[in-house]
Amino acid sequence: MTETNRIEFKRELTDDLDIEKEVIAFLNYNEGGYIYIGIDKEGNAVGVGDPDGCMLKLKDRIKNNISPSAMGLFDIVTESRE
DSSP: OOOOSSEEEESOOOTTOOHHHHHHHHHHSTTOOEEEESBOTTSOBOOOSOHHHHHHHHHHHHHHHSSSOOTTSOOOOOOOOO
16 A cells, blocks of 8 residues: 555654544545554554554544534544555
8 A cells, every 4th residue: 555645654653643634634635634643654554552542533633623523524443464
């Protein structure tokens, strides 16, 4: 899998990462998009140490930092890879 105009890879979710900007860009794109956290820029799975915590942090950031509310316009799911 490689990055495209609808797929974005992020190695990890950090406070410095402007994930809200990426989410808004995909919300404004007619076909939407996918942001994979735990995948490096080459498409290699590096994993996430605490998937549940990462999902909660991501949901909170989107909920609290994007206005008008984007709630209900996105899904946050986990995916396992070898």
